[in-house]
Amino acid sequence: MKDKTLLGGIVVMIVGAILIGVVWVLFLQPAQTPSAVLTTVPITLPDNSQFTILEIVPEESLVTFTLDETLRGLPTTVVGQSRAVAGQIAIDFADPTTAQIGPILINARTLLTENEFRNNAIQNFILQTEAYELITFTPQQISGLPAQFTANEPVTLTIQGNLTIRDVTQPVTFAATVTADGRTELTGSAAAQISLADFALTIPDAPGVANVSEDVSLRIDFIARMIP
Numbered sequence: 182m183k184d185k186t187l188l189g190g191i192v193v194m195i196v197g198a199i200l201i202g203v204v205w206v207l208f209l210q211p212a213q214t215p216s217a218v219l220t221t222v223p224i225t226l227p228d229n230s231q232f233t234i235l236e237i238v239p240e241e242s243l244v245t246f247t248l249d250e251t252l253r254g255l256p257t258t259v260v261g262q263s264r265a266v267a268g269q270i271a272i273d274f275a276d277p278t279t280a281q282i283g284p285i286l287i288n289a290r291t292l293l294t295e296n297e298f299r300n301n302a303i304q305n306f307i308l309q310t311e312a313y314e315l316i317t318f319t320p321q322q323i324s325g326l327p328a329q330f331t332a333n334e335p336v337t338l339t340i341q342g343n344l345t346i347r348d349v350t351q352p353v354t355f356a357a358t359v360t361a362d363g364r365t366e367l368t369g370s371a372a373a374q375i376s377l378a379d380f381a382l383t384i385p386d387a388p389g390v391a392n393v394s395e396d397v398s399l400r401i402d403f404i405a406r407m408i409p
Contacts (some may be wrong), residue, residue: 213304215265215314216314219265221237221267221268221283222269222283222286223283224270224271224281226271230271230273232271232279233271233272233274234270234407235269235270235365235407235408236267236268236406237267237285237403237405238404239264239265239266242266243262243401244262244264244287244400245261245262245399245400245401246262246397246398247397247398248396249392249393249394251390252389252390259299260294260295261293261294261300262292262293263292265287266285266286268286270282270367277328277329278328280323282323284317284318285320285401286315286316287315287316288316289304289310289313290310292304307382307383307385309347313346313348316345319342319345320340320341321341323338323340324340324341325339330361332361332362334360336358338357339355339356339357340355340371341354342355346380349379351375351380353399354373355372356371356373357371358370365406365407366407367405369403370403371400373398373399373400374396375396375397375399376395377397378395
């Protein structure tokens with residue numbers, strides 16, 4: 182009888198240690214910090230091209246994700262944001278229909294909500310940012326480009342491309358609005374909705390958290406300026 186009691190106690194201790202380890206990894210282990218300053222992937226253009234290169238200004242741009250959950254019985258909208266975004270836009274102002282957008286990079290380690298435990302779970306479990314630091318959107322096609330830009334007049338665009346989160350890449354379409362101030366600056370926003378399942382993203386069980394929405398809204402508000 183004593184042997185069974187002892188064995189039961191050992192099992193309980195092992196299970197408890199495993200649970201503590203899981204809680205530590207998911208919720209208590211500190212979030213990762215960026216390994217380096219985010220750098221832009223340059224757009225490759227012919228030497229004799231008439232394109233003007235504009236670069237996203239991270240300090241004046243913002244990436245946002247939004248989803249819904251029930252937190253301690255209350256409906257909650259979760260908002261995560263980051264300014265660690267980089268990318269280039271090439272425009273021939275004589276023919277804007279030929280404009281190109283280079284890869285848009287986001288440092289996933291900097292996507293933060295207002296809750297530290299949630300941030301740790303997002304980075305350590307959901308996005309696994311130790312192994313997959315960057316989220317990348319690679320545009321493939323831009324629809325709706327005008328024959329000419331009119332200064333300070335918004336233009337509605339559709340941007341199709343491939344979004345890579347962790348090691349999964351899926352096609353995603355962003356609805357965008359862009360305004361040119363002339364030939365030196367673009368201001369704009371782009372939004373899309375993705376499914377967690379499409380990117381094999383799973384939500385860990387956490388005390389007090391339930392009904393996490395399957396769909397996530399993505400948005401980028403940006404300013405891109407001509408490279409000096």
